[in-house]
Amino acid sequence: MHIRSLAASELDAFLRYLNEHLLGNGHDGAPLFQPMPRGQGFPPEKGAAFRNGAAAALGQPGWRRVWVAESDSGIMGHIDLRSRPEPGTAHRALLGMGVQREVRRAGVGMALLDAAIAWATEQGLEWIDLEVLSANAPAVALYRKRGFVQTGEIPDMFRIDGESLAYTYMSLALQAAPRQPV
Template sequence: MKTEPHAAIHGGAAIEALGADDFGQFVTYLNDHLADNGGDAGYFQPLPRRASSMPPERVRAFRDGLDVEVGSCRWRRAWVARSPEGRIVGHIDLRSHADGFTGHRCLLGMGVDRGSRRAGLGAALIAHARHWAAEVARLEWIDLQVISQNQAALALYRRAGFITAGEITDMYRIDGNSFSSTTMSLRLDLHA
């Protein structure tokens, strides 16, 4: 397997692999990010407003997945974007599907801090993860699920080349509202 590319720079933000030493800071960032769920940013996670944080079991699974070999069940890799001052301002992660026989695919999750949105950081994070998936992990597909009402995320993913694979109407009932779920996929170009 090839080594991971060096940190990318975008608008003063450095994109780097999430390390074990940074995991506590990452969880703090992630919980702050999730606090926006259901607010002005709309719903971007299938969580009620009052419970928009990472439960301990998901934190543990996320952390444990960073140590699992790519290609194995429950692997995960994550990158963070840091401001010039070192603050985490965005993240992206790739992880295995839960189903067997899907080792050629992965699932994407990401977020950008409220103060860094709509500045191109999301696109830079996707490009970084896409490069790693194709060139380092040699994966063939990146898949994702997004709440269908999250038009900003859908537009970002479309610009990055993701194609809508389907939509499940009324997938979630959150805070008394119905939300659909859209599945999108991106076929990766593998280089020799």
Template sequence: MVEPRIRPVVRPAVRSDDDALGALDRVTWSTLHAVTPRPLPPYGPFFDALHRPEDFLVAELDAFGDPGDPGGPGGPGGIPGAEGREDDIVGYIRVARPTALASNAHVRQIQGLAVQPWARGRGVARALLRAGVLHARNQGARRLTLRVLGHNAPARALYEAEGFQVEGVLPGEFLLDGAYADDVLMGMSLS
């Protein structure tokens, strides 16, 4: 069965999104994409000096869940799996400068992309990625880069479909759950 598409509202993150984004990070953590240890309680704040709200865009369902389907059975907008989630953030993307160096101030890097498990495969990641590209362009960036684990085929396929190209591979860069994983470097020109 093909899941119905979701057309989320994508907006800049605000400090009050901290708890929701922290919870999303914990529910989506997986060695499919994460190289950091699993988050364990007590949980700290999501935002900190290195992870500022202005570097994040969030995707959420609008008041009807889906602007193209304002009613129906199930959850908001008739989206199965969205029951009771009218105000939930369904995903986020982090677009930030890769370094503080003036020599690469023209580059932005995707440093995180997460989507609620129930909302995957419904267009949320694609909407966030497209909004992230626009966000980087609006900041004057000329390049957008990212790093993705070699075994994360769904993410790699999405990035390639949206115009990213593999620019390098660091073989066996990470040891995750006893297996070595490649770090795939991807990028695209924004000019």
């Protein structure tokens, strides 16, 4: 397995992979890993966010960076970090990731997390935040194992395919977080 950053010229192929990956969302007994109906592919407007984010400099609104884990047979998983949309949050990044079903629980997710966390630390970011469907116990366990701490949960956040789903919020401090005034 090799992990590398994705070049902007590779985004079209990556978005095709992402669409195929999302078609497996919640199928064959696996939990939903995206808050979208089963069988729905990658929305085109999200592809534009990837393209625009890849072109934006770190610290600019909408920036995004993507890494892929590859083997000889292709992409095994991906991870992305992106700017938070709220003003005043340039010291934080949002994380998104996915691992192909065939290689889950084989260390791919942890290796992707390690690569993204190392990059974020080198860039001087102080926090990585994520949002995960609470029912996706394997993902929540992976994030906890890597040191993410649950900061909140919203019950009944989504209703997808007739199912009520909660959303868990988690964060990882990369550096000593600034002290809040008492």
